[in-house]
Amino acid sequence: MDLMDRNVEILSANTDHWIGMPDENELAQVSFEVDRDGNEIFINGEQVFALKSEFDDSNQPNPLKRELIFILGISSVEEIKQVFARMGNESLLVIVEPNLSLFSYSLQTKDLSFLQRPGVVLFTDKVSQLSNFLDQYLLSNAIFYVKTIKFYFTHMYREQDLQSSLAVVKVIKESVNYKTMLYGNSVEDSLIGFRQHMTNLKHLTRSKDVSLLKNTMCNVPAVVVAAGPSLNKNINQLHALKENVIIIAVDTIAQRLCDEGIIPDFICSVERGIETYAYFYKDKSYPTESTLVGPLVLYPDIFEEYAGELVIPMRERVGEFIWLREVLELKNDTSISMGLSCAHVAFGVAEHLGASPIILLGQDLAYGNSAEDTHAGGTVYDDKNIMNSVPEEREGFETEGYYGGMVQTREIWNTFRTWFEMEISNKQLDVINATEGGAKIALTRQLTLAEVGQTYCTTKIASVYENLKNIPTYPLEQQRVKQVMKDQYKYFMEIKDQFEKQRKQVKRLKLSVHSSETELRKALRIIDYTENFFKLVLDNMLLRHCLQPAMINSVWNLYDIERVINFENVVQAQKINLGFLNIGVYALNEITATLQAAVKEL
Numbered sequence: 001m002d003l004m005d006r007n008v009e010i011l012s013a014n015t016d017h018w019i020g021m022p023d024e025n026e027l028a029q030v031s032f033e034v035d036r037d038g039n040e041i042f043i044n045g046e047q048v049f050a051l052k053s054e055f056d057d058s059n060q061p062n063p064l065k066r067e068l069i070f071i072l073g074i075s076s077v078e079e080i081k082q083v084f085a086r087m088g089n090e091s092l093l094v095i096v097e098p099n100l101s102l103f104s105y106s107l108q109t110k111d112l113s114f115l116q117r118p119g120v121v122l123f124t125d126k127v128s129q130l131s132n133f134l135d136q137y138l139l140s141n142a143i144f145y146v147k148t149i150k151f152y153f154t155h156m157y158r159e160q161d162l163q164s165s166l167a168v169v170k171v172i173k174e175s176v177n178y179k180t181m182l183y184g185n186s187v188e189d190s191l192i193g194f195r196q197h198m199t200n201l202k203h204l205t206r207s208k209d210v211s212l213l214k215n216t217m218c219n220v221p222a223v224v225v226a227a228g229p230s231l232n233k234n235i236n237q238l239h240a241l242k243e244n245v246i247i248i249a250v251d252t253i254a255q256r257l258c259d260e261g262i263i264p265d266f267i268c269s270v271e272r273g274i275e276t277y278a279y280f281y282k283d284k285s286y287p288t289e290s291t292l293v294g295p296l297v298l299y300p301d302i303f304e305e306y307a308g309e310l311v312i313p314m315r316e317r318v319g320e321f322i323w324l325r326e327v328l329e330l331k332n333d334t335s336i337s338m339g340l341s342c343a344h345v346a347f348g349v350a351e352h353l354g355a356s357p358i359i360l361l362g363q364d365l366a367y368g369n370s371a372e373d374t375h376a377g378g379t380v381y382d383d384k385n386i387m388n389s390v391p392e393e394r395e396g397f398e399t400e401g402y403y404g405g406m407v408q409t410r411e412i413w414n415t416f417r418t419w420f421e422m423e424i425s426n427k428q429l430d431v432i433n434a435t436e437g438g439a440k441i442a443l444t445r446q447l448t449l450a451e452v453g454q455t456y457c458t459t460k461i462a463s464v465y466e467n468l469k470n471i472p473t474y475p476l477e478q479q480r481v482k483q484v485m486k487d488q489y490k491y492f493m494e495i496k497d498q499f500e501k502q503r504k505q506v507k508r509l510k511l512s513v514h515s516s517e518t519e520l521r522k523a524l525r526i527i528d529y530t531e532n533f534f535k536l537v538l539d540n541m542l543l544r545h546c547l548q549p550a551m552i553n554s555v556w557n558l559y560d561i562e563r564v565i566n567f568e569n570v571v572q573a574q575k576i577n578l579g580f581l582n583i584g585v586y587a588l589n590e591i592t593a594t595l596q597a598a599v600k601e602l
Helices: 003-012 024-028 077-086 100-109 127-137 141-148 155-159 162-182 187-199 201-206 231-241 251-259 274-280 300-305 319-327 342-353 384-389 411-427 449-456 464-469 478-507 517-528 531-539 541-559 567-601
Strands: 030-034 040-044 047-051 068-072 092-097 120-124 149-153 222-225 246-250 266-268 291-293 358-361 397-400 406-409 431-433
Touching: 003 100, 040 100, 047 155, 068 077, 068 141, 068 162, 077 092, 092 100, 120 127, 127 162, 127 411, 141 149, 141 162, 141 541, 149 162, 155 162, 162 411, 187 201, 187 319, 187 541, 187 567, 201 478, 201 567, 222 231, 222 342, 231 251, 231 358, 231 449, 246 251, 246 342, 251 266, 251 274, 266 342, 274 300, 291 342, 319 478, 319 541, 342 358, 342 411, 358 449, 397 411, 406 411, 478 517, 478 531, 478 567, 517 567, 531 541, 531 567, 541 567
Parallel strands: 068 092, 068 149, 092 120, 222 246, 222 358, 246 266, 266 291, 358 431
Antiparallel strands: 030 040, 040 047, 397 406
């Protein structure tokens, strides 16, 4: 077996590797040579790179810590081996090679057997695909390592291609920040959501079966209407299109649309607070043709008072909803993508229906002409008293604008934009940004709303409301739901007993600076048994959802401790694990009490 065949066999053995397809035109522009001194030379068009293996001693891994190490460049095999020799046994390593020509060359000429080592993954593709790879990779136990990330740049990238190095670091940091934000809710915050879900569980039987809505409006154009300030420029043009498109509105703009005589087919909400009810639903009578779309977490009075049809989807890839779907035996496609905002919910509705193209309107994700210019007129944000009650300073954060140049935005809006871009990329959606202002959203086509109308919205569509009336509700019967919740209550009571027992074991350990190494090792075995509870949490999707902020923070702190047995490290591990167990017992008390209350309510 020659070297290339051997390397292909090694790569094929691990499905976690991400290997893109090289562009034939790019491959035609590259060549490799060897100079008089035996150095490999990489020629890419007019650029010439020397492929040297010179280890950077100033940027070594810590062998006593569990780190997530990103190595940029695969051709410097000797440097990679040096990193292996210096990293901890429990560390993870991701090799990033953004140049597919270099990967192809390495595949044919380098011994890549180091890729067989456990915990090693290769990404080789365009930098634009790196966020998609990380989105999947960080769903694994790699998420535990994001507080101990280390970068190592092989010689070519640190000395000759700094631009690629910076681009890779930027994508990794954005992806990690996005993931940590998703995991960042406190345990109490997760439990508040769970209580609201259980309070609203009775409304699930009223909801249309989301699985039966999937692809019911394939290739019908849909306009997702958000409330950005640019909407003031083109909302009037929506009148001419309203019978030719599906109109999916965020709650903030729904009343304005109705006042303009534009009846939304769907009104979307996602926030659980009373403010959403008070601002957008209380004392309002939306047309019955407008269907409410929102998760179970919405403020209960919204579901209680809404007169029209309900669509209550599960959240895609969110633990609590995965748990609920499993215990109620609902089909997998009852989920839609919801992201972090009601605009994301609206986008997810369009995507679930199979609508295409999806047209974004009022999706500025940036300030208008001033710090106060954050939303379109005719919304609750016209009320200065409301705006003054939640004062916000304009953040010094910039992003590329719709018309080029840079525009002012907020970090959270930038995160919203990243979500759109990842969703479009992952699902290969045809999306047109007709906002005509604000931030540029990558992977969208930019057209004016007038151009969209002339090209895609020339034919009257079937009534969305009439189609929806023919969709059955979820196949749920109230008494069966009640019995399921009773069974879950018993199950979580048993888990709570296990947590309490382990907490007692860890808490009663008495250590001092005079404790012998034997005593410290014995104590550490008892403490480390808590890792079984981390696995228990990971295996149950409701526990994972409620406890993952505490669990991840605990693991982050544990991974920051050097793997040396001494009094200070063992005591620190005891405190961290005991903290997690305390929170676990508290959360399980709340979960069992909430389930008990839900059973009484059903």
